[in-house]
């Protein structure tokens with residue numbers, strides 16, 4: 001089980017400073033969608049250059065022109081690129097094909113997918129690397145989470161790795177990790193803390209304990 005730090009509300013220098021603090025406690029650093037919108041793929045390139053030993057995920061939330069967009073993120077240094085679960089199967093196939101060609105991975109974000117169970121099975125058959133349940137900021141604001149959806153995908157996905165994102169905090173992490181996802185994605189649960197290093201270290205400790213339990 002890996003820990004991914006999501007950077008959403010920072011610019012490139014702030015993001016690099018933040019990762020310097022927590023780098024030994026995380027596996028993957030995410031260049032979040034708002035950062036890509038503000039800074040472009042330069043943010044991915046800068047992060048990979050600064051931290052070549054960390055995996056870098058570009059949260060492009062691709063909806064179309066998938067092969068091309070994956071190729072651009074890969075050229076910038078991304079190891080994992082996101083596409084939306086609601087995208088057409090043709091787009092998912094294009095993303096998977098391009099990622100394989102480049103030696104990269106595709107994470108499908110299930111945000112706003114209504115029938116999680118059926119779509120997860122379809123995506124699994126299309127050969128994606130990760131399927132990620134996700135409660136975005138706008139539904140976190142009305143008290144929702146993806147814990148039940150994680151249970152649902154864990155019960156049907158056979159080949160892909162599973163992931164979860166959206167409002168995960170230290171207090172809710174135990175409920176998440178008991179489902180044994182392959183990847184836990186945390187943004188504000190680390191970045192909003194005064195002591196970010198301590199928060200990331202504590203999360204990493206809980207994850208390691210769960211893996212070895």
Ligand SMILES: O=C([C@H](O)CO)[C@H](O)[C@H](O)COP(=O)(O)O
Pocket residue numbers: 006007008030032033034059135136137165166167168185186187188189
């Ligand atoms: O993907 C995200 C969101 O849609 C904004 O881009 C976040 O990276 C994801 O939700 C993780 O961040 P937190 O919810 O703050 O943990």
